[in-house]
Amino acid sequence: MEEQVDIQQIKPPTYAKGPVGWLRENLFSPWYNAILTCVALLFLYFVFKGLLTWAFTEAEWNVIPANLQLFAIGPYPRDQVYRIWICLYILSVLLGLSAGVWRGIVQRWTIVVGSILLVFLVIPFEIVQREDSHLVSIEFRFNLIWLIFESRRWLLGDVALLIGAFFLGQRITRLRPWILGGWVLSFPIIMFVLHGFGENAVQTSMWGGLLLTLILAVFGIVVSFPLGVFLALCRQSKLPAIKWVSTFYIETVRGVPLITILFMGSVLIPIFIPYFTIDQVLRMMVAITLFSAAYMAENVRGGLQAIPRGQHEAAQAVGLNYVQSMMFIVLPQALRSVIPAIVGQFIALFKDTSLVYIIGLIDLFGVAKSIITNPVWLGRHVEVYIFIALIYFSFCYAMSKASQEIEADLGVGKH
């Protein structure tokens, strides 16, 4: 009995402490781990050495600021740019109001957007752009300050509206239904403002750059989601006709590459329906949406199948009808369990919009291509590709991050 250790005296087992201890434990023991670590470090060293040396010495980044407008809006007429700002104003007001009214995730993301706008407000792109010109007179410097202010008037107004709307939303929370209505209406209104009418109309063939990419992606995401849910519900229907039509649609679309569907939209529709021209961009919007909806439907169906029969029965037993039990019981559970798959589909759609370049639209990727082929920027293709890759990445990463936050908010996996 005397040999027994007093239980009160037992200490928790000790592990190596501090960064050195962590390194030794995780990266250098046992011996084969140490070898792997060294190989990995060497590899990283060579890759990054090359990349960083290139980025800071050889690369000529002025191709980016010089073409910033082109990246943003493509060939959209420069004297009509105010319309784009009007659209951004509409969106900023809605976003600010939503952040004020709903708080939580919306507010956090509005702060992110606002910060990015503020950064744009203070980065002096113009200086970089004119570095290699020889005009460094006092006069030019003065002009430059004016120019910097001048080109930021709109942005300044945008930030002001965003902040103002935020504080307004915080005070008047009963705006909720109006704000939702506003979001729904904002898309057609924006399309109308961008297009305009009469002499000053801007044909969609002049829409381009990130603007076009975002229009295609946002429309695709916002419309293919409910369409996908609808198709998934139809595929589960007890009525054979509805079930077969929906299954046929989903399987057909999933069996065809997106590029084929885009070509069909672009080339075949005008041949089959010659009397009646539908706008090219509109056709692409519809094609991308219909394509994505088929995949969305299968993602949603996966979620629907995971809902136990008892949930349907309990919903029926409290007297909910089919629509109510879907809306309040089945879909909320089904959708939240497949958020990762749904957002994966959104991300794929966002990147797939770059395929419209092949049928002649000048989206973000198209702009990159056109800059590279411009003799002025000969040899600057790596810089351009890295830049647009970063843009695509930022949007996709933001979607992924937002989906994680939404999952945490909904308590996925907890209840």
Place this chain on the structure above:
Amino acid sequence: MNENTTNDPIIICEDVHKWFDDFHVLKGITTTFKKGERAVICGPSGSGKSTFIRTINRLEEHQRGTIIVDGIELSNDLRNINLIRQEVGMVFQQFNLFPHLSNLKNITLGPMKVRKLSKRKAEEEALALLERMGIADQAYKYPSEVSGGQQQRVAIARALAMEPKIMLFDEPTSALDPEMISEVLDVMRELAHSGMTMLVVTHEMGFAREVADRVMFFDEGVVVEEAAPADFFDNPQHDRTKLFISQTLQH
């Protein structure tokens, strides 16, 4: 007969048949339940007890015979089905609470969407029901955060919130640990004394003896024997019933 039982029939079943594909599950059930009556249904596994009470709120469709609930005949008419589901509450063996909603919202959903109550009124009623179930302090938790016995009482409150005239219980205590069974039986006992018409599938023979007006014994899709609990337990007529009673009382 208990003090609440009347002579008005509220559920009338005439020669009810049900098949699952070729499998004949209910083979002609004819019986009448009166307003305020408490019937306990027992019988071996697979005898069709669940199927029978599920035909009464049409979670299962019967294929022959008629069922009339509170004057409304069950048919494929969706309006009738929805009317009946508002009059008939159901409690499941596995609770079937909605996991994405708090206990309170589980209860208020039906009243708000079907009875069209305001949110405030519905919450008031729900809190009163939770109080009656003895779990007022669990209102804002999620079902996964409370014990099985508490979940089942939330489920009972959810059914009662629709102000049904009839309550169906399908083995409400079979999924519970022994120490939680009594808390659920207590609220069912209280409910019985309040005059609710109750059809209870259960193996809790103590509860049947104490509360039931009638015990029905199902076997292979027919009602083999039905009697008041005293007669049923002490003086069973059929061999099949005798065997069943001796087997259940052994545990």
